[in-house]
Amino acid sequence: METKSVVKVGSRKSQLALIQTNTIINQLKKLNPNLSFEVISMQTTGDKVLDAALSKIGEKNLFTRELELALEKKEVDFVVHSLKDLPTALPEGLLIGCIYKRDSPYDAVVMHPSNAGKKLEDLPEGSVIGTSSLRRAAQLARKFPHFKFENIRGNLNTRFRKLDEDNKYSAIILAEAGLHRMGWPDRISQVLDKDTCMYAVSQGAMAVECRNSDPFTLSLLSQIHHPETVIQCVAERAFLKKLEGGCSVPVSAFSEVKDGKLSLTGGVFSIDGKQGRIEYACDSLPESIEEKEKPTVSPNGPREFAGIVGSEKVSIATLEVAQRVGLQVAELLLNTEAKEILANAKAETAAAVIAEKQKKDAEKMKNEAEKPQANGIS
Numbered sequence: 001m002e003t004k005s006v007v008k009v010g011s012r013k014s015q016l017a018l019i020q021t022n023t024i025i026n027q028l029k030k031l032n033p034n035l036s037f038e039v040i041s042m043q044t045t046g047d048k049v050l051d052a053a054l055s056k057i058g059e060k061n062l063f064t065r066e067l068e069l070a071l072e073k074k075e076v077d078f079v080v081h082s083l084k085d086l087p088t089a090l091p092e093g094l095l096i097g098c099i100y101k102r103d104s105p106y107d108a109v110v111m112h113p114s115n116a117g118k119k120l121e122d123l124p125e126g127s128v129i130g131t132s133s134l135r136r137a138a139q140l141a142r143k144f145p146h147f148k149f150e151n152i153r154g155n156l157n158t159r160f161r162k163l164d165e166d167n168k169y170s171a172i173i174l175a176e177a178g179l180h181r182m183g184w185p186d187r188i189s190q191v192l193d194k195d196t197c198m199y200a201v202s203q204g205a206m207a208v209e210c211r212n213s214d215p216f217t218l219s220l221l222s223q224i225h226h227p228e229t230v231i232q233c234v235a236e237r238a239f240l241k242k243l244e245g246g247c248s249v250p251v252s253a254f255s256e257v258k259d260g261k262l263s264l265t266g267g268v269f270s271i272d273g274k275q276g277r278i279e280y281a282c283d284s285l286p287e288s289i290e291e292k293e294k295p296t297v298s299p300n301g302p303r304e305f306a307g308i309v310g311s312e313k314v315s316i317a318t319l320e321v322a323q324r325v326g327l328q329v330a331e332l333l334l335n336t337e338a339k340e341i342l343a344n345a346k347a348e349t350a351a352a353v354i355a356e357k358q359k360k361d362a363e364k365m366k367n368e369a370e371k372p373q374a375n376g377i378s
């Protein structure tokens with residue numbers, strides 16, 4: 001096996017991405033003091049297209065493609081992602097080599113300074129809540145039909161500025177994990193429980209992507225693979241994969257590992273939140289999740305579950321149960337009206353993507369037509 005003394009790590013340039021990358025590197029450094037790590041940061045399409053709603057840009061791997069190309073070209077050895085931003089189908093040859101212990105998976109409310117100390121239930125009718133997540137807007141519209149939900153884009157710093165300075169939004173909704181990582185826990189007014197807003201598949205978990213043909217990096221990463229998180233995320237991702245959902249559909253999840261059992265609740269909602277369906281499945285895990293087993297490595301590389309490596313930390317039998325629970329919840333939903341709700345939500349988002357593109361093209365043409373002739377050639 002090829003060994004390395006310097007490990008190259010790809011990262012997005014955003015502050016949150018760099019914080020996450022450094023968290024993983026620091027853990028690995030502690031365990032491998034002789035290794036050094038070099039961070040190579042780059043911009044992704046998602047970082048460049050800040051003015052359009054995420055769900056309307058119409059690409060699944062918006063924040064990951066450039067980094068994955070660097071992996072494929074061996075310019076970097078691994079890339080740290082928020083797992084919820086990673087599509088359920090990864091490019092050929094790439095794989096999630098580890099998932100780090102999950103932070104809070106829940107969503108949190110950040111209030112406009114004039115609403116400090118309040119909760120969502122205290123806000124008046126017509127209050128504008130900023131979120132670009134169809135999942136958050138749909139679920140919250142069920143509970144708070146008297147609010148207006150409007151898109152807010154940009155990285156977390158930009159959103160805070162828009163919230164505090166524009167006086168348009170009464171509150172915005174963000175992942176609690178991101179707020180903690182950025183060092184803003186004191187701006188959290190309220191954490192949303194699963195009966196108000198179930199989280200996104202794999203929210204709060206950081207995943208490290210690498211090449212499946214790179215045993216050195218795979219073995220390095222396996223040191224920080226977190227069994228309970230892996231089990232939950234395999235179930236949640238298998239669920240999302242079966243529904244063929246990306247970040248552009250209102251699909252949500254809630255999972256637990258307790259008393260040797262894994263349970264998963266999954267929800268599908270219409271864009272306006274008026275329709276929705278929730279299903280649940282549970283199964284016993286085959287053994288204590290701490291028990292280790294040698295990985296089953298085939299000539300095609302390690303086995304994977306919804307893109308996640310099956311490695312020595314969690315047995316294949318355990319991951320098979322997790323995957324089955326995920327598929328079961330998806331199948332239960334697809335046997336109900338959720339199938340149509342989901343199909344309609346996808347069609348609505350696809351239409352919005354086309355409308356957004358047409359609007360952009362029209363603006364571009366208008367700007368070009370209005371441009372003064374550059375050098376007098378007529």
Ligand code: DPM
Binds near residue numbers: 085
């Ligand atoms: C995805 C969604 C959002 C991110 C959609 C969703 C939120 C989009 C928005 C798939 N990725 O959650 O329904 O509000 O415009 C993202 C965040 C984090 C990772 C920030 C956030 C940090 C938390 C984590 C954006 N991706 O959700 O507030 O690591 O899970």
